[in-house]
Amino acid sequence: MPITIGTRDLIAILPIAVVSLFGLYLLLQSVFAPRMNRIIIPYLGIVGVVLALVSNFVLIGMDTTAFEGMVRVDRLTVVLNFVFLITAALSLLMTISYHEQERVEFLEFTPLVLFSTAGMMLMGSAESLMTLFLGLETMSIALYVMAGFRRTNRHSLEAALKYFLLGAFATGFLLYGMALTYGMVGSTNLTQIANYFAQNALDVKLVALIGLGLIIIGFGFKVALVPFHMWTPDVYQGSPMPVTAFMAVGAKAAGFAAILRVISLSAFSISFHWTEVMWVLAVLTMTVGNIIALVQDNIKRMLAYSSIAHAGYILVGIVASNDMTVPSVAFYLIVYLFMNLGAFAVATMVAGQNERRVKIQYYHGLGRTQPLLALAMAIFMFSLAGFPPTAGFIGKFYIFSAALQSGYVWLVIIGVINSLISVYYYLNVVVAMYMHQPVDDKKLPGVLPGVGVVILLAVLGIFYLGIFPGTMLSVLR
Amino acid sequence: MEMASLLNYTTFLPLLGAVILLMIPRTEEVLIKSWAFFVTLATFLLSLPLFYYFDGSQSGMQFETIKSWIPSIGASYHVGLDGISILLYVLTTFIMPLAILSSWTAIQSRVKEYMLAMLILETGMLGVFISLDLLLFYIFWETMLIPMYLLIGVWGGPRRIYAAVKFVLYTMVGSVLMLVAILYLYFLHHNFTGTYTFDLLKINAIDIPFGLQFWLFLAFALAFAIKVPMFPFHTWLPDAHVEAPTAGSVILAGILLKMGTYGFLRFNLPLFPEASVYFAPLFLVLAVIGILYGAWISMVQRDVKKLVAYSSVSHLGFVMLGLFAFTVQSMQGGLIQMINHGLSTGALFLAVGMIYERRHTREISEFGGITRVMPVFATLFLIVCLSSLGLPGTNGFVGEFLILVGSFQTVPTFAVLATVGIIFAAVYLLWMFRRVMFGPLTRDENKKLVDLNGREIATLLPIILFIFWIGFYPKTFLNKTEATIARLAETMNTAKAELQQEKSSPYFKYFVWKSDDR
Numbered sequence: 001m002p003i004t005i006g007t008r009d010l011i012a013i014l015p016i017a018v019v020s021l022f023g024l025y026l027l028l029q030s031v032f033a034p035r036m037n038r039i040i041i042p043y044l045g046i047v048g049v050v051l052a053l054v055s056n057f058v059l060i061g062m063d064t065t066a067f068e069g070m071v072r073v074d075r076l077t078v079v080l081n082f083v084f085l086i087t088a089a090l091s092l093l094m095t096i097s098y099h100e101q102e103r104v105e106f107l108e109f110t111p112l113v114l115f116s117t118a119g120m121m122l123m124g125s126a127e128s129l130m131t132l133f134l135g136l137e138t139m140s141i142a143l144y145v146m147a148g149f150r151r152t153n154r155h156s157l158e159a160a161l162k163y164f165l166l167g168a169f170a171t172g173f174l175l176y177g178m179a180l181t182y183g184m185v186g187s188t189n190l191t192q193i194a195n196y197f198a199q200n201a202l203d204v205k206l207v208a209l210i211g212l213g214l215i216i217i218g219f220g221f222k223v224a225l226v227p228f229h230m231w232t233p234d235v236y237q238g239s240p241m242p243v244t245a246f247m248a249v250g251a252k253a254a255g256f257a258a259i260l261r262v263i264s265l266s267a268f269s270i271s272f273h274w275t276e277v278m279w280v281l282a283v284l285t286m287t288v289g290n291i292i293a294l295v296q297d298n299i300k301r302m303l304a305y306s307s308i309a310h311a312g313y314i315l316v317g318i319v320a321s322n323d324m325t326v327p328s329v330a331f332y333l334i335v336y337l338f339m340n341l342g343a344f345a346v347a348t349m350v351a352g353q354n355e356r357r358v359k360i361q362y363y364h365g366l367g368r369t370q371p372l373l374a375l376a377m378a379i380f381m382f383s384l385a386g387f388p389p390t391a392g393f394i395g396k397f398y399i400f401s402a403a404l405q406s407g408y409v410w411l412v413i414i415g416v417i418n419s420l421i422s423v424y425y426y427l428n429v430v431v432a433m434y435m436h437q438p439v440d441d442k443k444l445p446g447v448l449p450g451v452g453v454v455i456l457l458a459v460l461g462i463f464y465l466g467i468f469p470g471t472m473l474s475v476l477r
Numbered sequence: 478m479e480m481a482s483l484l485n486y487t488t489f490l491p492l493l494g495a496v497i498l499l500m501i502p503r504t505e506e507v508l509i510k511s512w513a514f515f516v517t518l519a520t521f522l523l524s525l526p527l528f529y530y531f532d533g534s535q536s537g538m539q540f541e542t543i544k545s546w547i548p549s550i551g552a553s554y555h556v557g558l559d560g561i562s563i564l565l566y567v568l569t570t571f572i573m574p575l576a577i578l579s580s581w582t583a584i585q586s587r588v589k590e591y592m593l594a595m596l597i598l599e600t601g602m603l604g605v606f607i608s609l610d611l612l613l614f615y616i617f618w619e620t621m622l623i624p625m626y627l628l629i630g631v632w633g634g635p636r637r638i639y640a641a642v643k644f645v646l647y648t649m650v651g652s653v654l655m656l657v658a659i660l661y662l663y664f665l666h667h668n669f670t671g672t673y674t675f676d677l678l679k680i681n682a683i684d685i686p687f688g689l690q691f692w693l694f695l696a697f698a699l700a701f702a703i704k705v706p707m708f709p710f711h712t713w714l715p716d717a718h719v720e721a722p723t724a725g726s727v728i729l730a731g732i733l734l735k736m737g738t739y740g741f742l743r744f745n746l747p748l749f750p751e752a753s754v755y756f757a758p759l760f761l762v763l764a765v766i767g768i769l770y771g772a773w774i775s776m777v778q779r780d781v782k783k784l785v786a787y788s789s790v791s792h793l794g795f796v797m798l799g800l801f802a803f804t805v806q807s808m809q810g811g812l813i814q815m816i817n818h819g820l821s822t823g824a825l826f827l828a829v830g831m832i833y834e835r836r837h838t839r840e841i842s843e844f845g846g847i848t849r850v851m852p853v854f855a856t857l858f859l860i861v862c863l864s865s866l867g868l869p870g871t872n873g874f875v876g877e878f879l880i881l882v883g884s885f886q887t888v889p890t891f892a893v894l895a896t897v898g899i900i901f902a903a904v905y906l907l908w909m910f911r912r913v914m915f916g917p918l919t920r921d922e923n924k925k926l927v928d929l930n931g932r933e934i935a936t937l938l939p940i941i942l943f944i945f946w947i948g949f950y951p952k953t954f955l956n957k958t959e960a961t962i963a964r965l966a967e968t969m970n971t972a973k974a975e976l977q978q979e980k981s982s983p984y985f986k987y988f989v990w991k992s993d994d995r
Contacts, residue, residue: 367590367631368587382623387619387620387622387623388615388616388617388619388620389616389620393616393619397612397656397660398550400656400657400660401550401660401663401664404657404660404661404664405664409657409661412657412660413654413657416653416654416656416657417653419653420646420649420650420653423645423646423649424642424646427626427642427645431630431638431641431642434627434630434631435630435631435637435638435641468546468547469547470545470546470547470548470549473547473549473550474548474549477549
């Protein structure tokens with residue numbers, strides 16, 4: 001069968017292509033260019049991401065498939081592309097500051113971020129299980145390498161190995177699930193899978209359900225749902241801070257993109273089969289994440305458990321399984337992007353060289369020594385805890401209203417109680433910053449410009465989406 | 478100027494002031510304080526025309542603004558004032574400049590952040606009282622928590638962190654369930670009418686079946702009962718009050734507690750009238766327990782501030798008694814008692830703050846005979862104490878009298894029990910006053926105390942003016958609330974009849990407990 005690739009096909013993957021090509025170019029640049037040029041590689045990476053962001057505007061309004069039904073471009077694709085690209089851009093900005101702080105240059109780092117981003121975007125625009133898997137692996141392999149980038153650090157190596165082993169393990173589940181699904185449906189195309197489930201909604205074969213279950217497990221590892229979350233704290237703790245941020249936001253968003261595509265949209269007509277499973281997973285994920293986060297004294301581990309809890313909140317939107325699912329999950333991912341990247345940016349600044357100062361006690365008295373940094377961190381913490389008028393509130397509010405629309409009163413009650421528990425550990429950081437005296441006199445260096453820009457953008461995003469969410473919500477609907 | 482836009486300007490003026498305050502360098506402490514005082518004073522002056530032009534003979538909303546805010550989910554910026562909120566609104570703008578004056582010398586560190594928190598807090602509080610959109614209300618309600626949390630946690634006493642976190646967590650326990658109830662109402666309104674809206678007035682128009690009212694009432698009531706605080710939920714209050722800086726206590730007692738009782742009047746009674754009637758006995762019992770228990774606990778306190786804090790539990794019990802007796806008089810009394818408590822208890826906290834600033838202790842046993850060295854203070858403090866215990870001629874008498882007369886008509890037993898509470902109020906306040914102010918001047922430290930300065934007198938005098946104004950001529954204030962409360966009382970009477978009818982149905986019990994099967 002001859003495969004013809006037209007302009008339309010190429011436009012559909014324009015942002016992905018831009019990012020990938022830039023990644024390849026920078027990889028060569030870092031090998032061949034003289035040492036002087038190496039400093040500008042992250043900047044060039046940001047240029048590539050910005051170009052991809054611009055090209056993403058071309059896709060707005062499209063609703064089509066490309067490459068013989070392998071890639072889909074719709075509103076969700078565009079929104080997810082924005083999420084991944086903004087995450088990549090902000091993570092690269094953090095990387096620049098991180099390099100200055102650590103006095104090292106991770107040459108291959110920028111290309112890896114770009115490849116990983118391309119993988120995420122591929123997942124977001126997957127129309128076939130094959131594309132999805134391709135994207136997932138592109139993203140994951142780059143991330144495995146990035147997690148181990150502090151190669152002299154024991155924790156970083158542990159993180160890389162753990163992430164790789166468990167990731168590979170999860171991939172096995174996923175692939176097996178995909179194979180079973182393919183076996184039943186006879187196609188990897190998501191639309192055809194959706195049709196199959198719609199036609200056989202009342203009499204789904206057990207094999208297809210097992211396939212779906214294995215797929216859920218596979219994605220559950222990627223987005224760190226309880227009980228598939230064991231790798232998260234160690235990997236988050238060991239990875240270099242910008243990688244942790246990139247992973248916590250980007251990889252999680254990509255995982256949820258896949259869940260939206262495969263479970264929420266394709267298996268929509270048999271939602272009664274999987275919502276109960278998801279219900280249990282959501283409750284477990286929220287509760288375990290929040291309760292373990294209560295006792296963390298390391299900011300990275302705290303944020304890791306908090307990210308597990310947030311995966312639980314997002315899952316509440318998936319459980320809802322109605323017309324509010326996609327907009328509410330997408331909105332939450334956008335909000336989560338800003339507040340989490342912001343928090344990691346502040347943590348990078350406070351951690352200092354070699355990430356020595358990651359314990360909460362190093363935040364004592366930050367309100368006095370670094371008033372603006374502390375204020376920003378307080379805003380991120382309040383947003384993560386879901387206080388209005390920050391975006392974190394609107395995000396949770398929207399997710400919970402989606403679930404309530406489908407009648408999940410108890411799930412929402414468990415959700416809000418969880419959100420209450422989370423207030424305690426987020427406030428703990430605020431308490432440390434404003435209500436304790438500094439532990440040592442060590443003066444923090446001024447905020448580096450790269451991180452400063454990330455923090456500023458995150459604060460603006462949080463307040464804009466928190467006070468005027470109207471525009472964004474109507475775009476997503 | 479048009480009144481509706483004046484209401485908006487007044488509400489957001491403190492926030493604007495806070496933004497400008499950000500630009501003042503932190504070393505210019507006097508300028509920062511003066512600016513904050515100026516902004517709050519201007520807010521108060523701007524709110525006076527609102528009070529003056531408010532038409533008390535209308536029962537509906539006045540000075541309304543409706544602007545689309547998040548159209549895709551049907552949330553709007555809908556604000557306005559009615560007879561329930563007008564007095565509380567003006568009370569807030571009135572208390573704030575005094576709170577800032579009271580912290581003039583008491584706050585030594587991080588003055589800029591302190592004043593920022595105060596100004597943001599004021600906009601939050603004003604927003605709570607004017608919001609007529611459930612989502613908007615919730616946002617103001619929660620936003621306000623953050624500055625108050627910081628006020629207690631950063632500028633508070635030795636156990637401030639514990640108190641601040643407890644304050645936030647307690648308040649949030651209630652409010653997250655209220656959020657679920659708000660969402661539930663939102664979808665319920667959609668089921669009834671086909672449109673999505675958070676507009677309180679529109680949601681008010683639907684007739685919610687009793688079985689749902691039951692649960693929704695409880696969800697809202699928990700949030701407000703914690704805030705009031707009603708008897709079993711009051712344990713956060715003494716901690717928060719004792720640890721908060723003086724101005725924090727004044728605002729907490731004067732305004733934040735009123736949001737609980739305001740919430741009952743604004744949401745619980747009109748939205749769920751039948752459930753309110755159904756639960757009224759429970760709330761009356763809790764109110765009376767609060768009155769007596771609060772008074773008894775106050776009697777045995779050794780710390781003046783703690784004594785005043787527990788007296789709030791007692792006073793707010795009176796308010797709740799008035800609200801749940803459902804007569805025009807008792808509810809009007811409850812409303813005016815909210816204002817009274819704001820003034821009197823606010824003034825008590827100010828007075829306690831003044832002696833604390835001089836002696837750095839609040840133990841009653843450390844004092845005695847202060848009258849001899851601080852005669853002006855003694856006079857003002859006595860007036861405030863008397864108003865708090867409800868002496869005729871002061872505001873406290875008017876409120877308590879109206880509540881008792883009103884509630885005697887419908888729930889005489891509770892009214893009689895509550896009357897006993899007034900006696901205890903006299904006991905704990907006067908006994909405290911005797912031990913602190915009268916008797917021999919035994920301690921050397923107390924001999925050197927200086928009397929109030931001009932600023933401190935200026936902080937207390939305006940409150941004393943209103944103590945007597947309400948005491949002698951409450952009509953100015955009662956007039957504003959008359960029509961709104963009358964309509965609410967009518968709603969409650971209809972609900973009583975309807976509930977009676979429903980109770981006679983054999984399915985009643987089943988209906989209540991099975992209604993959540995959705």
